[in-house]
Structures are given as structure tokens and as C-alpha cells.
Amino acid sequence: MSALLSARLVRPSYSTAMVERPRLYARLEGWRSRRAVVIHAPAGYGKSSLIARWLDVAGLARQAAWITLDEEAADPARFVADVAAALETLRPGVQALVQPILADPRGDPARALSRLLDGLADHTPVAGKDDHLLLVLDDLHRIQSPAVDALLLAMLERGPPTLHLVLLARRRTGPSLARLHAYEKLIFLTADDLRFTEAEVAAYLRARGFTTSTAAEVAELTERSEGWVAGLQLAALAQRRPGDVGELAASLAGQQEWVGEFLASEVLDRQPPAIQRFLLQTAILDEFNAPLCAAVTGDDQAHALLAAVARADLFLIRLDYAGGWHRYHHLFQE
Numbered sequence: 172m173s174a175l176l177s178a179r180l181v182r183p184s185y186s187t188a189m190v191e192r193p194r195l196y197a198r199l200e201g202w203r204s205r206r207a208v209v210i211h212a213p214a215g216y217g218k219s220s221l222i223a224r225w226l227d228v229a230g231l232a233r234q235a236a237w238i239t240l241d242e243e244a245a246d247p248a249r250f251v252a253d254v255a256a257a258l259e260t261l262r263p264g265v266q267a268l269v270q271p272i273l274a275d276p277r278g279d280p281a282r283a284l285s286r287l288l289d290g291l292a293d294h295t296p297v298a299g300k301d302d303h304l305l306l307v308l309d310d311l312h313r314i315q316s317p318a319v320d321a322l323l324l325a326m327l328e329r330g331p332p333t334l335h336l337v338l339l340a341r342r343r344t345g346p347s348l349a350r351l352h353a354y355e356k357l358i359f360l361t362a363d364d365l366r367f368t369e370a371e372v373a374a375y376l377r378a379r380g381f382t383t384s385t386a387a388e389v390a391e392l393t394e395r396s397e398g399w400v401a402g403l404q405l406a407a408l409a410q411r412r413p414g415d416v417g418e419l420a421a422s423l424a425g426q427q428e429w430v431g432e433f434l435a436s437e438v439l440d441r442q443p444p445a446i447q448r449f450l451l452q453t454a455i456l457d458e459f460n461a462p463l464c465a466a467v468t469g470d471d472q473a474h475a476l477l478a479a480v481a482r483a484d485l486f487l488i489r490l491d492y493a494g495g496w497h498r499y500h501h502l503f504q505e
Contacts (some may be wrong), residue, residue, distance in 0.1 A: 179191055179207040180257050182237040182307070185220040188378040190371050196225050198358065203303050205358050206351055207336040208326045211343050213486050214437040215401025218339045219309055221365065226305070235305040236260050245316035247280035248273050254306070254326075261304055265290050284322055288330045303333045311340040320346040327351060342483040366398025375400075379407050381416050388416045395423040395501065402502050405433055423502065434503055438485065449476040450485065454504050460495040 202208055210218045226232045236257035244250045252273055259266035268290045272283040292303075293426050308323075324346040326336060338345065367375065372393045376384045384392075396402045408417050439447060452468045453459055465473035477497070480487055486503035490496040498504075 179239050179241070179253065179261065180237060181239075182226070182232075182235070183219050183223050183239070183309075185223050189220060189224055190374045190378060191224075191228070192221060192371065194368075195221060195360070195364065196228060198360065198364070199225055202305070202335055202358060204346075204355040205335065206330075207338055207348075208358045208360070209338045209348065210360045210365075211340055212360075212365050213341055215399060215433070216362050216365040217400040218365070220326065222307060222337055222339065231305060234301060234303060235307060237307045237309065239309045240311060240313050242313050245314045245319055247316070247322060248278070248283075248318075250314075250322060251280045251283050251287070251492045257306060258287070258291065258304070262291055278321075280318075281322065281325065284325060285329075286466070288326065288334070291334060292331050303335065305335050305337055307337040307339065309339045310410050311338050312342050312344045314344070327356075342485075365400070367393065367396070367400060367403070368398065369393045371405070372396070372398070376404060376416070381419070384416045388420065391425065392418055395420060397500050397502070399500065399502060401433060422482070434486075438503070442483075444480060444483070446471075446483075446485075447478065449473070449480065454499060456491060456498075457504075458496055458498045460497065466473070 199208060208222075210222070212218055238244075238253050238257050240253075244253055253268060255269045265287055268286050269283040272278040272286065273280070323336075323338075326334070327346075327348075328351070337439050348357060352359070370390050373384065373389045376389065376392075379429045392403070402423060403419075406423050439450065442450070449464070449468060449470070453464050457461065457465065459467075459477075461474040461477050464477055465471065468476075470476065477495075481489075481497070486500035488498050488500060490498060
């Protein structure tokens, strides 16, 4: 196994001071009866850390394999090879089932995947009596490939009942999951679920050494951050006076450039020029719908651009369904 492949198969670490999230662990408890866990949330909401920690808390680390995807995994053969390499760590011998097919320039990745899925049930677990497996596909948003989407759908719909996927992405992407969702075969979490509650913000402050925070300060931080984990972390790291809750609150009020730099590099700079212009032009609005966006931007494609921003989960919060009103996360807007 190459060093690059090995790195992609390493489960990410998490801070020893990480806030425990039992309310979310409880949402994940029924995974054995579902085909997949799907988590869509923008950058910095703690998707990977949540799952990495949950695997340890729930005692599932020895039943889980992890792939951190990159753009090259949009190639179907490469995708299947990565899946086989990851599952090899749980079911030794399955990788050999696909290697001859993938080594053939004319080999069909779909046939290789089918053989891999069929062979999983024939291999004995490394340890333990529970034969259910979890395959985590992290950064799924980095793949834009209808062919890989078809392979993913095959894994979800025709894979063995003991294989369960965990799909982590910054936006809604991949194959259509409507049918599986309709049959209650999925566990869905979004940014709304991942936002820190006041209790979790208080726990975060204690872990970071803010021992004198009051209930009012916790409420203010929760409101200003809107539960965005990375915003709290960046503001805390940038503090000149560690443990000063007032300075932390000021940072989240838009007085700290670290948050802006993170959002620029991790979110805004990665969008197409048309989306960047739309975001910058509409950020002046506290609330908006498609007609208002069209009036402000003068762009007759405003409705399509707003829909694209919604699909990409770009810190957009829906206020109602009937009128299509939205707002941006306060820190993102600033």
C-alpha cells in the first residue's frame, strides 16, 4: 500500500478537550438498521470530529474503515480501489477480489465493486461477534462524478445488509437518496443539528479554561456564533488574553480577522466567480428571497444562484418555506 493511500485511510484525530455530544450520539444509535448516515454541513461544523469521536465512544473503531476522498477519487477505478483498500483493513482478503479487474485497462469498475460487495459476507471479521461494518467516506463534496455516484448508489441499494456507509460532505452531493430516505433507510444530520447548544458552548468554554463565564455570556456567545464550532475555536486561538470571555465575544462580533480569513480561504475562494459575486452582493441583506436578490444584484439568474447557494450549504439559513426567505449565518455575513 502506498504512503498516499495509507494517509487517505487514516481516521482523523480529535482534540482531547473535545466537547462530548451525547444528543448526537443518540441520533446515530440506530445505524445498524439503516443503510447510511449522511451529514451535510459547511466547513467548520465538526462533521469529521463528531464521527471520529462517536466511533470511539460507541466502541465501533474496530468495525469502521475511513477514506478521506480527494478529487482523483472521481475516477471510478480509483474510487473502487480505495474502497477495497479500506475494507481490506476489516475483512482481510477482499482486496484481492478486485485487483485483477482493476489491473486490466478494460476492466469494469462496476463489476469490480459488485465482486467486492458479494465477497464481503464470505470473509470472517478480524475480531468481535458483530459483523456490521461502517465505511466512512469523508469530504464527499470533492467528487463530482456521475459514474462514482452510480457506484455509491449500488453500494447503498445492493450492498450486503451488514455494510453501512457514513457520508460526510460540505454540501448536498452524490447520488439521489430520496428513495432510501422515503423508506427510512438513512440517518440525516445537517448544520442545524451540529450547531452547539448553550450547554455545549458552556462545556467548550470550560474545556478551554474559561472558568468564570456566566449564563448570560454563554447565551451571548451561542447567539453570536450561532453554534458554529470553528468560529469559537478560531476566536479562542486568536486571543491575546486567554480565558477572557469578553474578548472572545468581541472576536465573534466581527472584530477578529481570523474568522474572516478562514471563511475566505475555506468557503468563498472555492466558489465559482458567479457565486462569489452573488454572495458579496447579497451579504448586505439581513433577510432575502429570490426576487429581492434579483433586485439587488440586477441578475436575472438570481433565483438559480440562490438555489445553488442553498444546495452548497453556504451558511444559508432558511427562515420560511412559503416565501422562500433566507438569511446568512451572522459571521459569514460580516
